[in-house]
Amino acid sequence: MSALRSDPVLPIGRVLGLEKVDAGMGELVGGKAANLGELIGAGFRVPPGFVLTTETCAAVCPVDDLIGDLPGSAALIRDRITSAELPPDLVGAITGARDELGAGPVAVRSSATAEDLPHASFAGQQDTYLNVVGTEALLDAVRRCWASLWSDRAVAYREANGVEHAAVRIAVVVQRMVDAHAAGVLFTANPVTGDRAECVIDASTGLGESVVSGAVTPDHFVVRGDRVSAQPGDKPTSVRAVPGGGVETVAQDSETASIGEAQARELAEVGRRVARHFGTPQDVEWAIGADGLWLTQSRPITTLFPLPAESERGLRMYLSVNVAQGVYRPLTPMGAATLGLLAAGVLRELGIPSPDSRPAPLREVDGWVFLDITGTTGNRIGRAVLPRLLAAAEARTGRVYESMMDDPRLPLRPGVPWRVLRGLAGVLARNRIPLLVAGVLRDPARAREEAFRRVDELRADLAAARPVTARERLDAARHALRRTTAPVMAWVAPRMMPILLLSRLLPKLTGASEAEVQVVLSGVPHNVTTEMDLELWAIAQRLGPDVDDLAARYRDRDLPSEVLRGLDEFLARHGHRTAAEIDAGVARWSEHPEKVLALVENYARTGSAGHDAVQRFRAAADEAEVMAAEIVARQQNRPRARFTAWLLNRVRNLIGMRELPKYCAVLGIAHARRHIRGIGAELAESGWISDPDDVFFLNYEELSDVIDGADHHDLIATRRETHARELRRKHLPRLLLSDGTEPETLLPQQNSENTLRGTSASPGTVTGTARVIHDPAHARLQPGEILVAPSTDPGWTPLFLTASGLVMEMGGPNSHGATVARENGIPAVVGVPHATTAIPDGRTITLHGSTGTVDL
Known part of the structure; x- marks a missing residue:
C-alpha cells in the first residue's frame, strides 16, 4: 500500500478491481472510486479508467489555512484550486493514463472521502464533466472537480450532516465515456415506500445528465419480480455528446421510449446482484451504449428506514413504540433494553408468559423500538379492536392499519378466534379485572387513594437500595425494574384501562358530541x-x-x-x-x-x-x-340523567390517573439509570470504558461482560456512531412492514395547499404565531404562540402552560399531549402529517381544535 500511495494515478481495473475495498483504499480514492472498484472486482461492467488520489489534490492544492474561515472562505478556496499550476510530472502521469484508455472522450467525476456514508450519500454535491476531449480540457475538469469539494452547497451539506471539513478529501475518477442512447438511475429498493422487493428505474434517452439534473420527467419503471409497471415520462429534450467535446441539449419527440420492459427487467436483475454484493440497497447510475449496459456509479440508499432482524416467515407488520410513546428520537441501546426488561416484568406479573429480556413481539433496530402486531391482522377481534385502540392513542396509525386489511399477504383467518378469546378470558379471570373495574367505579376516591399510596411505596422502595459494587448496582437496576416497578404497574394499569375505554364511549353513552366530551375532559x-x-x-x-x-x-x-x-x-x-x-x-x-x-x-x-x-x-x-x-x-328521562351524571363524574374523577402507569415506569427507569451511571463511573475510572456514559450503549448482558473484564470499546464506538446517525433522521414511520414498506406512503395525501388535516384532540379555535420546536430543552414559548411539535411526552408539558394551542405530527385523542392540552384548556390538533415541515416557524396560523384542521 505504501508504494501505491506514492503514485498519484491509480488504474481502476488493476488496483481497485478487488472484491472488497478496505478502508485505507477508500480514504485514498474516495467513495465513488472505491465502489466502482468493488463492482469491477465482483464482475460488473464498469467503463475502464483511472483515479487521481486524494493525496494528489492535497499535495498540489493545499487549503488547510482557509478551512477555519468556512463557509465564508469557500470562494477563495475554489479560486486557489482552479488557478493552480499542475506539476509537469503530474500532467505527464495524467496524460499517460489517459492515452492507455485509447482514443475517444472521457468522463471526469469527483470522488470524495465523505461520499456514500451510511447516513449521507452526498449525491450530486461534487461535480461531474462529461465528454471531455483533449489534454487541456481534461486538466481543467480535474481542477474543477477538486474545487467542487468547496462549493457552497457541498460545504452546507457537510455542516448539516455533521461532517468535519478538514476530514474530507477528494479524488478524481477519469473513465472512458459511454456514448449512451439511454441512461438513468436504478434504485434497488423503492425510495418512496421503502419496499425492498421493488426496483425503481428512472430512464431517459441520451446521457444520464437529463435524469440526475431533473431537466426532464423520465420514464418511470417499477419492477417487482418479473412484473414491470411503466409510466412514460415527458422528455422533450435529450442530452447528447458534442463531437468536439462537451454536451448539448437537443429537442426530441417526447414520446420517444428510453428502454423497453425487457431492458427494465435486465437492469433490475443487475441491480439486485449489486445490492447483494454490497449487502444493502443501492442507488445505481447506468448507461446503455452500442456495446451494452455499463454501470457508472453505485452508492447506498441512505434514506431507507432500517429494518428489524426477523426470524418469522411471511410479511410482518410492526407498530412503532416510539410513536406510541411520543418519543421522536432513537433510544440508546440500554434504554431499549430497559424498556424490554420492564415490559417483560409487567407481562409476567399479569400472568402472560414472556422471555426475561423483553417480550417476544418487541423488535429493536438502531434505537427504534417496534411491536410485531401481525397476529392482529389474522383474526376478526384484532381487526375490530386494534384500530379503535390506535385511534385513541395515535389516530392516523389506526387509519394506516385499516388501509392494509385488504392486502392478500395479511389474510383473515376464517372462523371464531377461540384461542385469542381463551387467552383474553384467562388474563381477565386471573387478575380479577371485572371485579377490579366494579370496585373502581363504585368508590373512585378509595381507588385513587390506594393507587397513589402504592406509587409512594414504589418511590420509597426504589430509594431504599444502596448497592456498592458494580455487580451489586447491575443487580439492583434489574431488580428495580422487574421486582419493584413491574408489580406496581401491573396493579395500576388494569384499574386505569376501563376508564380510558369509558372516556372513548362517552359520546355514545351520553349522546354528546366529540367536541362536547372534550370540553368535559378539560381541567380534570x-x-x-x-x-x-x-x-x-x-x-x-x-x-x-x-x-x-x-x-x-x-x-x-x-x-x-x-x-x-x-x-x-x-x-x-x-x-x-x-x-x-x-x-x-x-x-x-x-x-x-x-x-x-x-x-x-x-x-x-x-x-x-x-x-x-x-x-x-x-x-x-x-x-x-x-x-x-x-x-x-x-x-330524556330522570334515570338516564342520573346515569349520565354518575358516568361523567366517574370519568372526570378518574381519567387524570391515566398518567400513573407511565409515571411508575419512569420512576423505575430513572432509578435503574442511577445504578447504571454508578457502574459507568466505576468502569471509566478503571479504564474499562472511555466515558461513563458508554454504559448506555450496551445492554445488560454486555455490561455484565464488561464488569467481568470484556473489552467492548469497538462495540460502543459503533453503537455511538449508529445513534448519532439515527438522531439526524427526520422521519419516523408509524407502521412498518418487514419488506421495508411504510404503509402510510400508500395513502392519498390529505393536506391541501392552505389546510392541514389531523385529528381533533381538544376543542376551540385559536389564531397565533406558530412556534416549531423539536427539543423542549431551553425552548421559549411566548403566551399566544401555538406549539408545533413532532410529538410530546411529559417532558414537554411545561410548555403547555404558555402555549395557546398545540399541533402534533403524531398522537391521538388519548395520547399524552392531547390529554394535557385538554386539561390546560388549549385547542389541539394531533396526527397532522409533516406538521413541523409544512408549518413554517413564525407563520400566523389558525387552529380549529373541534374540526381537527389547521389553516395556514
Whole structure:
C-alpha cells in the first residue's frame, strides 16, 4: 500500500478491481472510486479508467489555512484550486493514463472521502464533466472537480450532516465515456415506500445528465419480480455528446421510449446482484451504449428506514413504540433494553408468559423500538379492536392499519378466534379485572387513594437500595425494574384501562358530541403531570420578572429562600422526569437542573406579563362542569340523567390517573439509570470504558461482560456512531412492514395547499404565531404562540402552560399531549402529517381544535 500511495494515478481495473475495498483504499480514492472498484472486482461492467488520489489534490492544492474561515472562505478556496499550476510530472502521469484508455472522450467525476456514508450519500454535491476531449480540457475538469469539494452547497451539506471539513478529501475518477442512447438511475429498493422487493428505474434517452439534473420527467419503471409497471415520462429534450467535446441539449419527440420492459427487467436483475454484493440497497447510475449496459456509479440508499432482524416467515407488520410513546428520537441501546426488561416484568406479573429480556413481539433496530402486531391482522377481534385502540392513542396509525386489511399477504383467518378469546378470558379471570373495574367505579376516591399510596411505596422502595459494587448496582437496576416497578404497574394499569375505554364511549353513552366530551375532559384533577407543571408555575411566580442568570444563581444558592426550597423540593420529587424519559440513556432533570430553570425563567416572564396558567386551568375546569351539567339536563328521562351524571363524574374523577402507569415506569427507569451511571463511573475510572456514559450503549448482558473484564470499546464506538446517525433522521414511520414498506406512503395525501388535516384532540379555535420546536430543552414559548411539535411526552408539558394551542405530527385523542392540552384548556390538533415541515416557524396560523384542521 505504501508504494501505491506514492503514485498519484491509480488504474481502476488493476488496483481497485478487488472484491472488497478496505478502508485505507477508500480514504485514498474516495467513495465513488472505491465502489466502482468493488463492482469491477465482483464482475460488473464498469467503463475502464483511472483515479487521481486524494493525496494528489492535497499535495498540489493545499487549503488547510482557509478551512477555519468556512463557509465564508469557500470562494477563495475554489479560486486557489482552479488557478493552480499542475506539476509537469503530474500532467505527464495524467496524460499517460489517459492515452492507455485509447482514443475517444472521457468522463471526469469527483470522488470524495465523505461520499456514500451510511447516513449521507452526498449525491450530486461534487461535480461531474462529461465528454471531455483533449489534454487541456481534461486538466481543467480535474481542477474543477477538486474545487467542487468547496462549493457552497457541498460545504452546507457537510455542516448539516455533521461532517468535519478538514476530514474530507477528494479524488478524481477519469473513465472512458459511454456514448449512451439511454441512461438513468436504478434504485434497488423503492425510495418512496421503502419496499425492498421493488426496483425503481428512472430512464431517459441520451446521457444520464437529463435524469440526475431533473431537466426532464423520465420514464418511470417499477419492477417487482418479473412484473414491470411503466409510466412514460415527458422528455422533450435529450442530452447528447458534442463531437468536439462537451454536451448539448437537443429537442426530441417526447414520446420517444428510453428502454423497453425487457431492458427494465435486465437492469433490475443487475441491480439486485449489486445490492447483494454490497449487502444493502443501492442507488445505481447506468448507461446503455452500442456495446451494452455499463454501470457508472453505485452508492447506498441512505434514506431507507432500517429494518428489524426477523426470524418469522411471511410479511410482518410492526407498530412503532416510539410513536406510541411520543418519543421522536432513537433510544440508546440500554434504554431499549430497559424498556424490554420492564415490559417483560409487567407481562409476567399479569400472568402472560414472556422471555426475561423483553417480550417476544418487541423488535429493536438502531434505537427504534417496534411491536410485531401481525397476529392482529389474522383474526376478526384484532381487526375490530386494534384500530379503535390506535385511534385513541395515535389516530392516523389506526387509519394506516385499516388501509392494509385488504392486502392478500395479511389474510383473515376464517372462523371464531377461540384461542385469542381463551387467552383474553384467562388474563381477565386471573387478575380479577371485572371485579377490579366494579370496585373502581363504585368508590373512585378509595381507588385513587390506594393507587397513589402504592406509587409512594414504589418511590420509597426504589430509594431504599444502596448497592456498592458494580455487580451489586447491575443487580439492583434489574431488580428495580422487574421486582419493584413491574408489580406496581401491573396493579395500576388494569384499574386505569376501563376508564380510558369509558372516556372513548362517552359520546355514545351520553349522546354528546366529540367536541362536547372534550370540553368535559378539560381541567380534570389528579393528573400527576399537570400538577407537576402547575407546581413549577407557582414557584416561578415567586421570582417576579428578575430571572437573569437563574441557573447560575440557583447553583450559587443566590435566590430567595422560598424559591430555593421550592426548586429543591420540585427536583427531589420530579427530578426523575425529562423529555424522552422512557429512555434510560437520557439525562434527568435532577442531573441537569438548567432545563427546569429555563422553564422557570419563561414562566416568570410570562406570568409578569399577565398570563396566568392557574387561572386558565381553573377556567377549563369550570367550563367542563358547565358542559357536564348541560349534557345531563338534556337527557330524556330522570334515570338516564342520573346515569349520565354518575358516568361523567366517574370519568372526570378518574381519567387524570391515566398518567400513573407511565409515571411508575419512569420512576423505575430513572432509578435503574442511577445504578447504571454508578457502574459507568466505576468502569471509566478503571479504564474499562472511555466515558461513563458508554454504559448506555450496551445492554445488560454486555455490561455484565464488561464488569467481568470484556473489552467492548469497538462495540460502543459503533453503537455511538449508529445513534448519532439515527438522531439526524427526520422521519419516523408509524407502521412498518418487514419488506421495508411504510404503509402510510400508500395513502392519498390529505393536506391541501392552505389546510392541514389531523385529528381533533381538544376543542376551540385559536389564531397565533406558530412556534416549531423539536427539543423542549431551553425552548421559549411566548403566551399566544401555538406549539408545533413532532410529538410530546411529559417532558414537554411545561410548555403547555404558555402555549395557546398545540399541533402534533403524531398522537391521538388519548395520547399524552392531547390529554394535557385538554386539561390546560388549549385547542389541539394531533396526527397532522409533516406538521413541523409544512408549518413554517413564525407563520400566523389558525387552529380549529373541534374540526381537527389547521389553516395556514
